[in-house]
Amino acid sequence: MWDFETDPAYQEQLAWVDEFVRTEVEPLDLVLGDPYDKSDERARRLVRPLQQQVRDRGLWAAHLEPELGGQGYGQVRLALLNELLGRSRWAPSVFGCQAPDSGNAEILARFGTPEQRSRFLQPLLDGEISSCYSMTEPLAGADPTLFTTRAVRDGDDWVIDGEKWFSSNARHAAFMIVMVVTNPEVDPHHGMSMFIVPAATPGLEIVRDAGVGTESPEHSSHAYLRYDGVRVPADHLLGDEGAAFAIAQTRLGGGRIHHGMRTIAQMRRAFDLMLERAVSRTTRSGRLADMQSTQDKIAESWIDIEQFRLLLLRTAWLIDRHQDYRAVRKDIAAVKVAMPRVYRDVVQRSMQLHGALGISNEMPFAAMMVDAQVMAIADGPTEVHRQTLARQLLRDVAPGEPRFGSGHLPTRTEAARAHIAARLERDIAAFQ
Structure with missing residues (x-):
């Protein structure tokens, strides 16, 4: 059954979100700085009470499952919610669903170990830290099959070497989730892995922050990162080895x-x-x-x-x-x-x-x-x-007759006449 209506209970929540974002959140865009900068105490003092109101309404991190503090909303409900939150750059942070943190939280929840979820996921869900997804590379862009950043096992550690480009939010992130090649001998779909790299790890360098459009250097937040002998413990592997794709x-x-x-x-x-x-x-x-x-x-x-x-x-x-x-x-x-x-x-x-x-x-x-x-x-x-x-x-399209195809009118007309003639013959035979 087709239905273009939202159930009344959720519609009431959306009405509250609409008013709340318009009156309390959108003004933040005009007076506050970067939502990902957790060192801005003035911003945090203003935002925390708003985040508590969202929690009280049961709308905090609504994309996550209930055991992680969310509502387990499906994509339709999230769509209706996000078309309201999208009006403000601060709204996702007020509602605990800001990118890239929301996606990082999702994969930590699905693939992280209990220790990883305790150390990295929970502070992220609480809004205490920010994170970075470090995937694309200067020469490969977003094509993982061309990635060259490598991680090599060395005893109880992995050592990461390479460069990543446009790693959004790295300057404010407490940790990066980085996608690297761990087995170059197999196809890329099975030879790459993901690691959690804390921001203070030796060898991790922000070469520079690129801006979007005319952003000034102090507001640029898409990092060119260099991993130079970055050593992380084996338990910082996220999910299975080779499962990054x-x-x-x-x-x-x-x-x-x-x-x-x-x-x-x-x-x-x-x-x-x-x-x-x-x-x-x-x-x-x-x-x-x-x-x-x-x-x-x-x-x-x-x-x-x-x-x-x-x-x-x-x-x-x-x-x-x-x-x-x-x-x-x-x-x-x-x-x-x-x-x-x-x-x-x-x-x-x-x-x-x-x-x-x-x-x-x-x-x-x-x-x-x-x-x-x-x-x-x-x-x-x-x-x-x-x-x-x-x-x-x-x-899944089956090839047609190569000369004229299935839309050829003379061919279709001939087939239609034959079909109707056969029907007439059956009808005549049925009355005899």
Whole structure:
């Protein structure tokens, strides 16, 4: 049965979140710094009471299972929640579901030992520390089959050497989860492993922090990391040796859909500003809202957002139904492909309608445009997901007749006539 309604109890929670984020959390974006900087005591004093309110409502770390302090919400409920949280850069931290910590928490919960969960996961869930996911490399990008960072067993330790690129949040992280080659003799899908590396480990160096777009150096937080003889105990191996690829796919499948959820909030923000500008601004010819070009922008934007939202919610529903990201691989890829395009188009239309104000740093559109491009790169570039989607769609298609194919009208007409003639013969025989 199809149902496009949210159950009343959860809808009441969403209504509370909507008001809470709007009145208590969004103002933090304008007066506080980096949500991942746990050394900022002023920010922590302001945020802790808000986090307690979220806990009191039973919404803290809602993506995790109840035994870890979450609600075990499925992807549909998380989608509805995150399209509200996505309005604010502080909201995910207030609700205990900020990336990359949320994905790192998920794999620690699934694959970590009791000792690893106690030392690294619990402080992360409590909001006391931040973490980093250290995967991509300078020459390999996001393709794990080209990774060269190695870990070699040395007695009771593993020694890691190599470089990682765009390791988000490393400057504030208490630990990194790093993906490295441990057995180059087998195929990459079985020769890579994941390790937990505490930030203070000797040999771990932040070469520099890269910024996104026009971010200033003090706000740049995507690290170029060097692992130079970084030695970690054997018990810092996360999951089984050689299992990193499967662990990464588990993490990234959820991460890709969560990016889409939060991006919807930014699309709606740009769209709402477009509507406001249209009815507020007047030219010699009348209101912007009365011009056909403006109406085109508004109509196309609404359609784009609603189409993307339905695709995303359907994908979330399929994940909940199958409980297997691999079974929904093409749908997740489609979300990943559509997301940056819709985001960019809606923001560009709103920016254009705002004129010079729109391209200034007094409005959010320039940052949104950069963020849209980030969404085209993060968790795998759009081109890779297009290939994934196409291959999945082609995989089970049976070849047709090579000359004219199954849509050839003369061939179909001949077959239809033969089919109808056979039916007539059967009907005649039945009455004789």
